[in-house]
Amino acid sequence: MHFLAVIACCLLALSAASEWGYPDLDNNQDEAFPKWGGLCDNGKKQSPINLHVKGALKGEFSALKFENFDEEQGSLQMVNNGHSIQLSGFAHDLTLSGGGLVSDYVVEQIHMHWWSEHTINDIRYPLEVHIVHRNKIYPNMSMAANFKDGITVLGVLYHVSNTPNEAIDSIIKSLDSVKSYERINIPAHIEDSLAVDDLVPSVDTYFTYAGSLTTPTCAEAVTWIVLTNTFPVTLDQVNQFKEIEYEKDKQLHNNYRELQSENNRAVVLVVQQERSSADQLSTLGMGLTLLLGLAVHKFQL
Numbered sequence: 677m678h679f680l681a682v683i684a685c686c687l688l689a690l691s692a693a694s695e696w697g698y699p700d701l702d703n704n705q706d707e708a709f710p711k712w713g714g715l716c717d718n719g720k721k722q723s724p725i726n727l728h729v730k731g732a733l734k735g736e737f738s739a740l741k742f743e744n745f746d747e748e749q750g751s752l753q754m755v756n757n758g759h760s761i762q763l764s765g766f767a768h769d770l771t772l773s774g775g776g777l778v779s780d781y782v783v784e785q786i787h788m789h790w791w792s793e794h795t796i797n798d799i800r801y802p803l804e805v806h807i808v809h810r811n812k813i814y815p816n817m818s819m820a821a822n823f824k825d826g827i828t829v830l831g832v833l834y835h836v837s838n839t840p841n842e843a844i845d846s847i848i849k850s851l852d853s854v855k856s857y858e859r860i861n862i863p864a865h866i867e868d869s870l871a872v873d874d875l876v877p878s879v880d881t882y883f884t885y886a887g888s889l890t891t892p893t894c895a896e897a898v899t900w901i902v903l904t905n906t907f908p909v910t911l912d913q914v915n916q917f918k919e920i921e922y923e924k925d926k927q928l929h930n931n932y933r934e935l936q937s938e939n940n941r942a943v944v945l946v947v948q949q950e951r952s953s954a955d956q957l958s959t960l961g962m963g964l965t966l967l968l969g970l971a972v973h974k975f976q977l
């Protein structure tokens with residue numbers, strides 16, 4: 677009997693430890709950001725950070741490659757996990773590769789933060805969408821979180837507009853079924869279909885840096901790709917997300933983590949050149965490039 681009591685007690689302690697949250701800024705604007713423990717408090721490569729165009733290194737990579745992002749997803753699932761709205765259940769592997777990435781990364785889930793977590797040139801945007809990818813060489817997210825090349829998150833910031841965003845609208849239309857506290861962690865189907873690339877503006881300019889998950893465990897396993905191009909959203913649309921409950925009769929009005937120290941990390945601003953015929957030739961291989969180089973040289977002589 678005592679033994680069972682000890683187990684019950686430990687389980688309680690565990691569940692208490694897994695509860696974490698954001699400051700209630702409605703109640704108190706100055707409420708300190710809570711300590712989440714572990715790496716969240718003592719890590720040196722934490723996210724989010726402020727991204728400056730001026731302070732960034734300039735980088736050149738091959739173009740990012742997106743596979744199946746344009747495929748209409750007709751049976752996506754949505755869940756209110758008490759910290760965000762999260763989408764999953766993609767019909768086929770959505771694969772991201774190229775750029776500075778060392779491997780193929782497949783989309784695991786998509787979720788939102790209201791206000792944005794990253795700031796660009798000290799500006800905070802009303803919404804940030806995170807498209808979370810796992811390195812295909814690891815079988816699952818918890819394994820991937822142990823390795824610095826384990827996860828890539830594509831971050832998309834949204835700016836205020838008077839024109840509703842259609843892709844965001846197709847998510848909002850199904851929000852009612854997961855908003856209440858009683859529905860936490862119970863998945864619902866998204867009625868409208870949606871292609872993931874409808875959530876992503878042009879990818880020709882982005883910041884990339886080595887950072888962490890922005891929620892516990894704050895694992896330092898994330899290659900961040902934060903696009904500088906933003907998408908429009910109305911404040912009315914963002915306000916719909918703010919109505920989801922995280923406790924009985926308590927709405928999640930903000931779910932962004934405070935900015936973290938850069939700690940001398942390299943933040944690279946990648947400006948993709950227009951894909952010219954010269955770029956295409958460079959993918960044909962060094963041998964041919966050398967030959968062409970020689971030919972051009974000869975021609976100039």
Ligand SMILES: [Zn+2]
Pocket residue numbers: 787788789806890
């Ligand atoms: Zn996130």
